[in-house]
Amino acid sequence: MATEKKNDKERSVEERLQNLYQLQSYLSEIDRIKILRGELPNEVKDLEDEIIRYQTRIQKYKDEIEELKNLVAQKKGDINERRIKIEKYEEQINNVRNNREFAFLEKEKEFEGLEIELAEKNIREANEKQEQKAAEIVRAEEGLADNKHILEEKRKELEEIVSETRMEEENIRMKAKDLEQKIDDYTLAAFKRIRKNARNGLGIVTVQRSACGGCFNRIPPQRQLEIKMHKKVIVCEYCGRIMVDGALVGEVQPEVEAPVKPKRKLSKNS
Structure with a gap:
């Protein structure tokens, strides 16, 4: 029974994050239209x-x-x-x-x-x-x-x-x-407040290359792990934006190529 409640809670957080990210995509599209109108x-x-x-x-x-x-x-x-x-x-x-x-x-x-x-x-x-x-x-x-x-x-x-x-x-x-009807009032109000203060209008961002997708400051590994677990809403300690795992919202993260190690030169004596 406790496990079911725990899973429901985790699923609730996941849903909130997914809904917030989808809401952000709608609002960003509206921002794009406003930019088209210019000044x-x-x-x-x-x-x-x-x-x-x-x-x-x-x-x-x-x-x-x-x-x-x-x-x-x-x-x-x-x-x-x-x-x-x-x-x-x-x-x-x-x-x-x-x-x-x-x-x-x-x-x-x-x-x-x-x-x-x-x-x-x-x-x-x-x-x-x-x-x-x-x-x-x-x-x-x-x-x-x-x-x-x-x-x-x-x-x-x-x-x-x-x-x-x-x-x-x-x-x-x-x-x-x-979509706003599916988000609780507290989370929605916090998201709108963050978005209002954000320069680019982003209230929620994905983790990109181990960094916040909003301010691009590096996120500690432990913090990244917490974000991937989707157990709670986590904000960036630098810019205050909500952070979400890209995999949860269907965003494909670019693979980071491993650096090629230079070949060791053989000595003449070997």
Whole structure:
């Protein structure tokens, strides 16, 4: 009975390793398809972000122009009011009774004149800024149009590649999803974590020429023996990848040729 349980346990480990290796092959195939697409998805995303930045910039310029227009309208209103005041002061000056009143009205008239000059200066500056903002809008709209054109081409190019590989990728993803149901949650989570941290996306590798198939560091003989026994899940002490015996997953390992010993030269005396 104990032997049966032991064999079931060993078989369970073997199945987990086989399923993990098969899952890795599916995921590697999906990675290959993504590589075929190259940097296009990232380029499309960057262009979309750039278009949003252009649109935001254009809207900002338009809002600033609107504020400047409101400022100009306000300053023009101030100028009209101050000119009315000046006309009123001029009428009062004609009817002054003493020098003190005259000096006061002249001062008020001068003050209003200075305020008008300042308002006119503000209007000129605001109009100049409006022209600058309008020019910025033109440049931004040109950049926006260029990016939209490039984005359209990139999207078409990406769609062509995706359409060619979509069916293949969907089939592989379905197989991978079905296979994940056969793997326990703990082992699957550990595998995904290892794969995420691995530079080449390999979470499980075979032993190749007495070395880890992921980082190629040499594996001690005792460790190799444990891997071949399939009694437990073993990870590489250097890169953390799960290691599996190539024979278990049907991978033929290249034979290492024994070094040819040089022939011993016979001495003249022999």
